Amino acid sequence: MHMSFKFSAGATALLLGVLLTGAPALSLSEQYETPPEQDPAVVLEGKENGPGYAVLSPVRSDGFLRIYQLQTDQGVEQIEGDGLLKLRLSEIRVLIALESLKNDASFVDGLKQAAMKPVDFVESTVTDPVGTAKSTVSGVGRMFGRLTKGVEAAVSGKGGSPAELAKSITGQARAERELAVELGADPYTFYAPLSKKLNETASVTTAGNWTVTAITALLPGGMIVSAARQADNFRTLIVDSTPAELAERTAGTLRAAGVAEQTISRIAKNPFYTASEKAVIAYQLQAMPTVQDLDLIAAKAADAESRDIAYFQLRRVVLLETYNRTISGLGQIRELNGIPVAIRKDGLAAVVLPLDMVAWTQTVAQTFSSMHEGMAGLPFPPTGVDFLITGDLTPMAAERLTAFGWEITGNYPIPEGPVH
Secondary structure, eight states: OOOOOOOBSTHHHHIIIIIOOOOOOOOOOSOOOOOOOBOHHHHTTTOSEETTEEEOSOBEEOSBSEEEEEEETTEEEEEESHHHHHHHHHHHHHHHHHHGGGGOHHHHHHHHHHHHHHHHHHHHHHHOHHHHHHHHHHHHGGGHHHHHHHHHHHHHTSSOOHHHHHHHHHTHHHHHHHHHHHTTOOTTOSOHHHHHHHHHHHGGGGSTTOOHHHHHTTSOTTOOOSGGGSOHHHHHHHHHOOHHHHHHHHHHHHHHTTOOHHHHHHHHHOTTSOHHHHHHHHHHHHTOTTOBTTHHHHHHHHTOOSHHHHHHHHHHHHHHHHHHHHTOOEEEEEEETTEEEEEETTSOEEEEEOOSEEOOOHHHHHHHHHHHHHHHTSSSOOSOEEEEESSEEOHHHHHHHHHTTEEEEOOOOOOSSSOO
16 A cells, blocks of 8 residues: 655646535535645655756645646746646656757758658649549558548648648658657647657658658667557557547547547547547546446546646546556446545445645545535445545645545556556
8 A cells, every 4th residue: 555645726726627516615613724835856756857847946736736837948837736747747858859869960961851852742732632642542552541531631621731631641640659659758749849849850751761760769768668658559559540540549439438429529629638648538448348437537537627637637537447457346436516436346435536735725625525425425325435546645634534434545656658
């Protein structure tokens, strides 16, 4: 058992938008506390500074997630949650590695050649889409079906730009996805500097004999660390699927997991998840076929109204699947006062949440007191509660939750993989 205790300020929105329902506040005759401010050197165990970044002091919390101020070359960025910070630091690491390629003369020469290659093709695609498509069929092979749809969409204005179409046909788009996955990054990352650098780096594959393997061979040792973390089938899915294909497969997987069509549509339209993250949600839910009412979890994910809430929901799905597979089998999901709670097959409740620093604020107290009362009001109340989080709790929060009779597990790690 991993014992320890963590929570953040942007999570007030997280709490209100994700956990609470707007029910009247409970009457609690007890003291509350202000979430502690922490030294980033302690929280990050000496990794508060690194190439290209510095985490500024202090690290604050709202009782749920930590709030970080991250200094980079782009300025100071507020990041809410341990998960998003780990993601950003990983992205910065990949960005710096790719930037080091500018020191290799052969790579720079390849970039110059690549910069001129797609231009003529893109122009001919727009002016003579049918003729261009015919002339590229033999070289594209199995991508013929995608090419046809892509050209029609670009010409009609309903699809991607001509430049995006050219990237797909020349293989640059796939190379970009492969490069990102090899380096443990999301090909659809929201981090603009990395997205731009991945695009630029992959463009060299259209020049001469450059391959993703040739590119990664030039990078500093130790960069290819995350490929083995991702299951081969998921890795292949991300690399080999076009965005449209990935979206279709994600929807189909959600459907197979028993998620309602309305929820599937809302997840597809939600702008706060990358395409890869939506696929993660789908495949994690599908991996729990014996758990009833998973649509309640999916619906909360679809409701995310900000990036920090979306990443919280993504981590919650991953954590729930891990719990179901490695700790105790889950039977169903119940919604108690607007909060999804898992009921284990052995009759215990599992409150499994990716929280950073739980402090006994009034909002935290209302949230968990409401949850506790909701469980007591079930026709068959759970015989106990397993409260598992990824972070820490303050002594006061631990004392209050223990008084509920909850069993507490802190510092439970998110499994290695594409989600931090």
